[in-house]
Amino acid sequence: MTATRTEAPPTGPTRLTDADLDLLLLIRHFELALLDMFGRGELHGTTHTCLGQEYVPVALRPLLDDGDHVFSNHRGHGHYLARFADPHGLLAEVMGRQGAVCHGVGGSQHILRDRYLSTGVQGESAPVAAGVALHLKRAEPGRLALVYVGDGTWGEGAVYEALNMAALWELPLVLVVENNGIAQSTPTGVQLAGSIGGRARAFGVDHLLVTSTDTNTVRAELAPVLRRVRDRSAPQMVELLTHRVGPHSKGDDSRRPEEIGQARAHDWYGRYAAAFPEQFSEHDERQRRYVADVVREVSGRPASRWDGVDRG
Amino acid sequence: MTATRTEAPPTGPTRLTDADLDLLLLIRHFELALLDMFGRGELHGTTHTCLGQEYVPVALRPLLDDGDHVFSNHRGHGHYLARFADPHGLLAEVMGRQGAVCHGVGGSQHILRDRYLSTGVQGESAPVAAGVALHLKRAEPGRLALVYVGDGTWGEGAVYEALNMAALWELPLVLVVENNGIAQSTPTGVQLAGSIGGRARAFGVDHLLVTSTDTNTVRAELAPVLRRVRDRSAPQMVELLTHRVGPHSKGDDSRRPEEIGQARAHDWYGRYAAAFPEQFSEHDERQRRYVADVVREVSGRPASRWDGVDRG
C-alpha cells in the first residue's frame, strides 16, 4: 500500500494572506459554479473539478515564475487559475464563448497558454515535460518543468519512461503527485502496488511527502525542494496526500457516504471557515459574487470563433 | 546506478553434474556455431547469442516443470535449449529448414512451443506473462509464469505496467532480469537510473540479487524463491549480474577491449575449464562435435514449408 491515508483529524490551519485565501476561494467557487451549470444543463461535455485540492497549486504559485513550464492534466482548473487568475478565459473555454483561452477548441482538458499546457491523456505529458526540462537545463538554467500527476496515473508506463530519462539526464523536472486516494472510482490501494515514494527511490529521485492541506505549511515544505531543483538540476518528486471532495467528473461519485465524509473532513474549506470565520466569510462571499459575475458575463458572450489559419 | 558491476575476480566454480555441464556446453557451442555460420554467410537475418549467460537457464531448468510458462526474449537460444534440449528444431528454425519448431516463420526471436514463447519486441511480453499468471493462479495453483527481461528492457513502460498488476493481483510471476550491464551498445548506467532492486521494492515485490555465475550456486539461491512463488502466489524479481561475452547480435560489439576483457574474465566457460580440466575437456569436445553434427545434419535438410491452414 501507498502512504496510508490518515484517519486522524488534520492539524489546524494557519492564517493565510488575503491574496492566498482569495485565490483558494476563487478556485472553489469556480468549480462549484461549473457543477452547478452542468446540473442545470448549461454546460455540455465533461469537466473534472479540483474541489478539496485547491491548495496545491495555490501553495506552489509563488514558487514558480513565468519562465517555468507547468504541465497540467484533466483536473486542471485550479492549476490554471493559480497561474493566470483568469476565470473569464477559462470559463469561456469551458463554455465555448469568445475570449476562450483556446477558442473553445481544447475545452476543459486541453489548454495551452504561454508555458502552461494541459492535455487529456493520462501520463502522456510526463515525457513531454522531460523534453522541455532537457531544453531548460541547457538554455535557461535555473528554470524547471513541473508536471501534475494523479496517483492513478502511475498505472501508465509513460510516467516511468519519463522518470528514468529525467533521472539519467538530471533534468530540472518536478513531478507533483496529487495523491487523492482514488482514480475515477478506483481506490489507490487496488490500482497502485507499493508506494509512490518507492517509485522515486527506485530511480534515485528525491521524494517529499506532504500531508498537510494548509497552504502556508505546504508552501514552506515545497520551497526548499523547488529551490534545490533549480540549483542542482535534478528531478524531484513531491507527493501530496490530498482529498477529492467532489465527484470524478460530474455526478459520478460512487464512493460510500463514509468515504465521501472522510474526504470532506479533510477539506481545507470548512476547517478554514471554522478557524478564521471573519476573514473567511468576507472573502468567501466576495469570491462567490465575483465568480457569479464571471458566469453572468461570460454566459452573455457570443460563441467562440475558430477559423482560417487557426485551424492549423 | 544499479548494483555495481564487481571488478573483483569471481569466486571459483563448483563441480557440476555431467548433465548440467553438457547443457551449458551445448548452448555455448550452439551459439558459437551460429556466429560461425553468420561469418561464413550461411545464415541471413539476425541472431542474438547468449554467450556468457548460458548458466541462467541451466540453473533454472530443474526448478521449472512443463506446466510452467516461460517467456523468452531476443536472446533466447539458451532459454529454449535448456527447456527442450532440441538443437535441431532450433537450428532448423534459424536456418528455415524442415523440422523447424515454427516452420521458419518465427526465426530466432519468435518461438512458440508448448508453454514456451519468445517474441522480438522488448518489454511486450511482461504484461502477457502477467495475464498467463493470472490464469495459472486460478486454474493451476502452484504453477508460475517466468519472464526473462534484460536490464535495458527496464526502459519500456510495459514492464512497469505488468509489475504493478502482478503485485496488485498477487500473481505467480517471476521476472528474471539478466543484467549483463549493457543494452545493445549502451551501458546500463546510462540507460537505467537507480537500481533494479529499487524497482522491485517500489512495487512491494521481493527481489533477489544473484552475483554468482556458478550454476550450482545460482540454482541453490533460486530454488527457495521459486518455491515461495508457487506456495504463496506472489510475484518475484530475480536479478542476475551476468556478462555478455559476445556481440549484441553479430559483429556489432563496439565495447572497448578492456570492457570485453572484463566480461570474458567472468565467463564461466574458461573458469570451469581451468577448475575441472578433465571433466571439462571431455564434455566440451563431445558437445562441440554434437553441435557440428547438428549443423551438418540440419544444413542438409530441405527448406521448411509453411502453407495452407498454418498461414492463419
Add this chain to the structure above:
Amino acid sequence: MGLTVAERVVENLNQALHALMADDPGLHLLGEDLVDPYGGAFKVTRGLSGRWPDRVLSTPLSEGGIVGVAGGLALAGQSAIVEIMFSDFVALAFDQILNFASKSTAMYGRPVPMRLVVRCPTGGNRGYGPTHSQSPQKHFVGIPGLTLHEVSPFHDNHAVLARMLASGRPGLLFEDKVLYTNRMYADGVVDELFRYDYLGPDAGTARIWVDDPEQCDCVLVVPGGLAGRAVRVARELLLRDDIVCQVLVPSRLWPLDVDALLPSLARAGRVVVAEESTAGGTWGAELAQAVHSRLWGTLRVPVRLVHSADSVIPTAAHLERTVLVQDTDIHRAVKEVASGD
C-alpha cells in the same frame, strides 16, 4: 405506431456481456473502473462484477498493459474482453494489438487461437474534446490476423461478440458513444416507411430499404455508428427529394465482406460511403477500392466518400459541428451521386 420499444444499445451490450460471462467460465472482462457500483465510464459493464467478481477486473490505468494481460489470458486458452475507456487511448495498446495479439495468430508457423476483444467507445458529438472523440478504426485496417467490428442498432451484440471470440482472432469492437442511448431496431421494421433484413453469412450486413429491397437510386454504406444517422438521412431524402436510398450496415468492418454488398451496389450503380473518421486513409477508401475494381463498368459514378474534415475535433459543440460529418453532408452527397453521371 404500434412498435414495441426495443432495448437501448447500452442495455443490449450489457446483456450480451452477462450472457457471455454466464456461458463461458473462461471469459474475463478487464478495464478501468469496470466494477460496481461504478460499472464502467459508460455503464456497459453494470452488474457484472457482482455476479463474477473473480472474472471482472477493474485495472490500473494501463491500456497497453491490460491488452497485454488479455493477450496472456487468450494465449492460455481463456477468453478476454477489454474495455478501453475512450477509443482514443487504444493508441496506447497499438503495440500489443499489432505486434503481439494479431501476430501470435500466425507468426509461430501455425494457427494460435487468440480469443480477445478490445471494446472501444468511439466518436464525437459529446463535447469531450480532441483526445476523447476520435474514430480510430482506420488505423487498424489491414493488420493481418485482426478483425474490426462496429456496434450497430441492427446487430445483436451477443451474436457479434460470440462470433468474434469464437473466430479465434483478436478483434476490436468500436462502439459509437452516442449510439449507447439509442434503441436497437427489432422485427425487421425501422419505421412506417423503412424495413430491414440481412445480407451475407451470419446476417453480417443489415439492409434498410423502402418498398422493394431490389430497387433504389443510390446505396449508402455506413458502419454501425452512423446507422441511425444514415436512416434519418434516407428518410429525409425520400420525403424531401423523392430519392430512394438503400442503407447497408456491415457489422464487420475488416476483413470486408464485399461479396455481400456487391449485388446491391451493382444494381444501384451509385454508392456513397459515410463514416465519422476524419479525412484520409479511411475505411471508406478501402471499400471504394474494392468496389471500383469489382464493379468497373457497372458503376455510373465513382464511389463518393463522406467523412469528417481533416482536423482535430474541437470541444465546443458549435465548433465540433464544423468538423464532424453532419447529416447534411451525407444528404448532399447522396443527392449528388443519385443524380450525377
Add this chain to the structure above:
Amino acid sequence: MGLTVAERVVENLNQALHALMADDPGLHLLGEDLVDPYGGAFKVTRGLSGRWPDRVLSTPLSEGGIVGVAGGLALAGQSAIVEIMFSDFVALAFDQILNFASKSTAMYGRPVPMRLVVRCPTGGNRGYGPTHSQSPQKHFVGIPGLTLHEVSPFHDNHAVLARMLASGRPGLLFEDKVLYTNRMYADGVVDELFRYDYLGPDAGTARIWVDDPEQCDCVLVVPGGLAGRAVRVARELLLRDDIVCQVLVPSRLWPLDVDALLPSLARAGRVVVAEESTAGGTWGAELAQAVHSRLWGTLRVPVRLVHSADSVIPTAAHLERTVLVQDTDIHRAVKEVASGD
C-alpha cells in the same frame, strides 16, 4: 557508362543529419544506440555524437517516451529527430504521435509549430522476422497535423528533412532498410535508357521515363522504398514486353499531392500503385480513391494496387518471398493494366 558513382542512401542520410545539425543549433537527435562508436543500428547517425555530444542522445529503450521527449523539445521551440530502431516499434509511440505531437499543432485553437521528425527504418527482405519487417506507413495516413515522407534514391534527404522540420508539422520519415546500401541517383540519369526529372512544388515527385516524359503505356506510382524495384521492373517491361512504363515517386506520402501526379496519370489512363505494405487499408487505396474520383471517365481501367499478402512476414527468406511484394507481382500488374480495358 560514364556515370559518376553516387553516394549510398545511408551516406546521404548521414550527411543530411550532419548538415542539419551544423545549421540548426536547436536540433536534437534522440534514439537507441545512436552514439559513436556504435552510431545506430543501421549506422545512419555515425559521427554525429562526436561532433555534438550534447545534442545527440542515446536513450533508454523507451520508444513512447523518447517521442514524448522530442515533443517536449519541439514545444519548447527546438527541433528534434528521433530514430526508432525498427519501424515496427513506432507502434509504441502511437499515442505520442496521434494524441500529442499531431494534436498539439491545432487543438489549442491556434497553430503551434512542432518541429519533430520520427525516422523509421522500414520493410522486409532482410530476414529479420515478423516484428522487425513491417511497413506501417498505412496506419498513420489521415492523422490531422501529421505528414508522412519516405526516403527515395531520387530525393536528397537534406532537402526532405529540412522541409519536414520547417513545415512545423510533426512527420514520420520511412526508410526502407534495403535501400540504405543502394546508391542515390544523380544528374537526371537512371541508366542508358531511363531519365528522370521532378514534378510538383519542391520537386516533390520524381518522374522516371524513357524517351518522352509525356508518352507512356502505363504509370507506376510507388513510395521511395520501392523506387529501385519499380525502375528495375520498368526496364524489364521495356526490354522484354515492349511496354513503356513511367514511374512516379512522391517523396511525401501524406498529405498526398495528387495534383502533381494527375497530368501523367490522365495522359496514360492506366495506373498501378505498388507498395510493400501487407493488404488492406493501404496508402495505395487512398491514392486510388483520389484518382478514381478525379479522373473518372479518363481512366481506361481501374487503378490497380500491388502490395504484399495479408499475412505476417516470415523470417526465412524462401517464405518471406511468398508474402512480400515481388518484382514479378509488379511486372504482371503493369502488363495487365497496360493491355486491359
